[in-house]
Amino acid sequence: MDSAVVSNIKKPVGVPEPTVRRMPKYLNLLKSMQKEGDLFVSAPYIARLQGLDNTQVVKDLAYTGITGKPRVGYSIEELILALEDFLGFNRKHEAFLVGAGFLGSALIQYQGFKESGMRIVAAFDIDKQKVGKEIGGVPVFHLEKFRDLASRLHISMGIISTPAGAAQNIADLMAGWGIKAIWNFAPVTIKVPDHVFVQDTHLYANLAVILNKLTHPAK
Amino acid sequence: MDSAVVSNIKKPVGVPEPTVRRMPKYLNLLKSMQKEGDLFVSAPYIARLQGLDNTQVVKDLAYTGITGKPRVGYSIEELILALEDFLGFNRKHEAFLVGAGFLGSALIQYQGFKESGMRIVAAFDIDKQKVGKEIGGVPVFHLEKFRDLASRLHISMGIISTPAGAAQNIADLMAGWGIKAIWNFAPVTIKVPDHVFVQDTHLYANLAVILNKLTHPAK
DNA sequence: GATTATTAAAGATCTTTTTCTTTATTAAAT
DNA sequence: ATTTAATAAAGAAAAAGATCTTTAATAATC
Known part of the structure; x- marks a missing residue:
């Protein structure tokens, strides 16, 4: 046995911090889209506005648990609620x-x-x-x-x-x-x-x- | 020949941004050490105080062009001047x-x-x-x-x-x-x-x- | 109803950054 | 002078993150 196995440190392995840091921006954007009456949004659209990669956005949003529909995108309302919950913005x-x-x-x-x-x-x-x-x-x-x-x-x-x-x-x-x-x-x-x-x-x-x-x- | 070589885009390939972001902290620390009369500092010492890896600090400091001496460390004064120059803190x-x-x-x-x-x-x-x-x-x-x-x-x-x-x-x-x-x-x-x-x-x-x-x- | 274009999703690859390993240097101790 | 311990430096490996590729789903179009 190898004594070098010193610690089974619980690696956090949660959501990547860069992802968390991008989320408020998504939320911000989604809210202003909602204000204009939009109901759905696609990842490529968000990516373009934020200057990000397409798949980056998809992966970030996947952490909220919300799934999008091909050819349609994500429900803005669903996403907003999920992001607020994820970020804890809906609590005091x-x-x-x-x-x-x-x-x-x-x-x-x-x-x-x-x-x-x-x-x-x-x-x-x-x-x-x-x-x-x-x-x-x-x-x-x-x-x-x-x-x-x-x-x-x-x-x-x-x-x-x-x-x-x-x-x-x-x-x-x-x-x-x-x-x-x-x-x-x-x-x-x-x-x-x-x-x-x-x-x-x-x-x-x-x-x-x-x-x-x-x-x-x-x- | 491969037509996929589309762009010889000049990659910035400068100093990593994380490094630049750590430098003001080094500078801050060095200045307070200097104020206490210290003349030399070792990378491991800095690393401990900042909660960083040993070699991380060495590599960061290497970008300033200043070299340290084994068994002694870096000249605090040299490092401060080099960091200020590197960061542009010595200009208006x-x-x-x-x-x-x-x-x-x-x-x-x-x-x-x-x-x-x-x-x-x-x-x-x-x-x-x-x-x-x-x-x-x-x-x-x-x-x-x-x-x-x-x-x-x-x-x-x-x-x-x-x-x-x-x-x-x-x-x-x-x-x-x-x-x-x-x-x-x-x-x-x-x-x-x-x-x-x-x-x-x-x-x-x-x-x-x-x-x-x-x-x-x-x- | 078949086709097409758009999109999400999953996986692979690449890049960047950090951490680990080894080597060489040198001041201090013997 | 020789040895030792602490250190910087250089290189290798690993980890994290971003980007690219492929696949599958589906609404819109023909």
Whole structure:
């Protein structure tokens, strides 16, 4: 026997993340088509609009469990419902945000999240200038209130929009306080226990791609 | 001879995008190490902190042209300079932003971009409430001023933070007005001529990954 | 009713990216 | 000086993802 078989680590083997990332775009498109009265849509049509490969779209949509009909396409209504269910957009997701600076404020006030079911219900900071105020109708509490409120309101999602230096500390606290998923906007890699899921949105990474392209244009 | 050799399309074959996206994180880490007085760093050390594979880091850093010494590692100073050069962070990049809503305002005021050399020098909108005002010291003009100002100031980068419906239109205008790279925050796929580079930052896509995980937790 | 064109679905191939393996280098320890 | 341990570098293998190919289904057309 080979001692190298160290772990039968359960490989996630779920839906590919790139697929999940494309789904909101499909959903967006489908909703505007529905608004115009369309009932069916074909994968090639979606592919053309999104600049994707034909079969890519078919495979992505297959993950929702919805099947299309040859020569007709998919039922838009069915697809929308299935995508919303798949993405969890048809449930309520309440989130706490830590770091009520420019970015945090923008996230709180950003209207776009509404359709996803995600709602930031409270913000937290340690700056006394901010604590006690409201941003877009959302109250800003001192960080020390986080734990108590999170457990009482059964909050499972935390958003970190603090400076880089504070992010790991906040993440540790969140993990200890029962947060299941963290959306991290601070430009650092944060470490959390396995049962906590972290999604990074590093604006820097995107900016880097642009500036690199502008600085060293491909011939 | 095989007629299937249709195109000698110049494949970009540059640096892998995932690599470019990791580089700002390396840079960030290196700077804080330098601040603490460290002079050298090893790839395994970086890998551990970032949760990456050892050789991944070595390969990424190799693209900067800097070589490390066995048993010692890389010179932090050399690496920082090389990364800044590679990413274009040591040059000035002036950008125009269109769509001065919550998100646009946050981007304008976000302090984090300073170290990258990117500076938003003007914002544009069509809302008369916003035109003529300033946001964090940056003037907001009417969209119709974009073309003239962009050519006079030799602006090559445009940021789109408009609602989804306006994005394609703005992108068309930008492309026609000489913008070389577009940073798109609107949740739609925009089409541009080949010589214009688009980088999307779709907050939705990131949110989708989180909500999907929360809704359908992997066993 | 037969044919055709369009489409979804399933499978195969290719490409890209990551991870693993080996080799060579060199500072530190002996 | 010799050995050792840590490391970068280069190459091979594996994994993931995207694209291409083929097949089957079916609505529209003839």
